[in-house]
Amino acid sequence: MAGTYSEETTAERRTEDGLLTDRRVKWFGIVVAGVFTTAVAYLLYRILSDFVDYDLLVGVIPRFLDAYLLVLQIFLISSVLSLVAGVFVGLGRVSRTRFTRSIATGYVEFFRGTPLLFQLFIIYLGIPAFWPPGQFPIGNWNVPAAIIGLTLNHAAYSGEAIKGGINSVPDGQMEAARSLGMSYIDAMREVVMPQAARNALAALGNDQVILVKDTSLLTVIAVPEIISVFRNVNSTEFDAWTPIVLVAVAYLAITLPLGKTVRYFERRSEWGGTDE
Known part of the structure; x- marks a missing residue:
C-alpha cells in the first residue's frame, strides 16, 4: 500500500x-x-x-489604382492559366509513360531551379530577338511577357502540388475504380483527381498568394505595376513612407481576400464539413 x-x-x-x-x-x-x-x-x-504626407497620398491614389487594376488583371489571367497548366504538369509527373514523366520533370526542374527574374528576361528580351530588329509582331510586349512568365513559373509549382495530391490518394481508390470497369482516364477524372485537388488545395492557395507578390518583379520589364509607381513617386517627391503605405494596402487588398477564399474552400472540402 x-x-x-x-x-x-x-x-x-x-x-x-x-x-x-x-x-x-x-x-x-x-x-x-x-x-x-x-x-x-x-x-x-x-x-x-x-x-505620411496625406496631401500627397490623396494625389497619387489614382496612379496606384491604375497599377492595382493592372496587377489584378495580370494575376487573374496568370492564376487561371497556371492552375490549368499545373494540372497537366502534375499528371505528367505521375504518368506511366517514362518519356512524358521525364519531360514533365525537366519542366519542373528548370522553372523551379532558375529565378523568375531570369525567366522574365528570357521571355521579354529573348523571344523578340528571333525577329529582325523592329519586326516583332507584338508592339506592347511587356504585359503578355509578364503573363507568360508568371504562368510558366507557377505552373511548375502547381504541378508539384497536384502531384503531391495525387500521390496522397490511396492506391486502393484507383484499384476500386478499375475493378468497377472504369478506364484509367475515367478513374483519374472521377475518383482520383477530386481527392487530389482537395489534398493539394492548401499548397495551391499558398502558391497563388506568392504569385501576387511575384508581380512586384514585373517592374524590371517595364510593366507599370505597383512597385513601379512607388519608385516613380519616391524619386520625384523624395518621400518613401507615403507611397509605401499605398503599396501595402494594394497588395493586402488582393492577398487577404484570396487567403480568405482559400480557407473557405478548405472548409468546404473537408469530409462532412460545412461552409459555416
Whole structure:
C-alpha cells in the first residue's frame, strides 16, 4: 500500500509540474505576442502620424489604382492559366509513360531551379530577338511577357502540388475504380483527381498568394505595376513612407481576400464539413 501511495503521489507531482510548465509556456506566449503587437501598433502609429504626407497620398491614389487594376488583371489571367497548366504538369509527373514523366520533370526542374527574374528576361528580351530588329509582331510586349512568365513559373509549382495530391490518394481508390470497369482516364477524372485537388488545395492557395507578390518583379520589364509607381513617386517627391503605405494596402487588398477564399474552400472540402 505504501509503495502504491508513493507512486500515485509521484505521478500527481509530475502532472502538477507539467501543468505548471504548460501554464508558464502559455503566459510566456501571451506576453511575447502582446509585446510584439504593441510594438507593431506603435510603429504603425508613428509612421501614419509623423511620416505620411496625406496631401500627397490623396494625389497619387489614382496612379496606384491604375497599377492595382493592372496587377489584378495580370494575376487573374496568370492564376487561371497556371492552375490549368499545373494540372497537366502534375499528371505528367505521375504518368506511366517514362518519356512524358521525364519531360514533365525537366519542366519542373528548370522553372523551379532558375529565378523568375531570369525567366522574365528570357521571355521579354529573348523571344523578340528571333525577329529582325523592329519586326516583332507584338508592339506592347511587356504585359503578355509578364503573363507568360508568371504562368510558366507557377505552373511548375502547381504541378508539384497536384502531384503531391495525387500521390496522397490511396492506391486502393484507383484499384476500386478499375475493378468497377472504369478506364484509367475515367478513374483519374472521377475518383482520383477530386481527392487530389482537395489534398493539394492548401499548397495551391499558398502558391497563388506568392504569385501576387511575384508581380512586384514585373517592374524590371517595364510593366507599370505597383512597385513601379512607388519608385516613380519616391524619386520625384523624395518621400518613401507615403507611397509605401499605398503599396501595402494594394497588395493586402488582393492577398487577404484570396487567403480568405482559400480557407473557405478548405472548409468546404473537408469530409462532412460545412461552409459555416
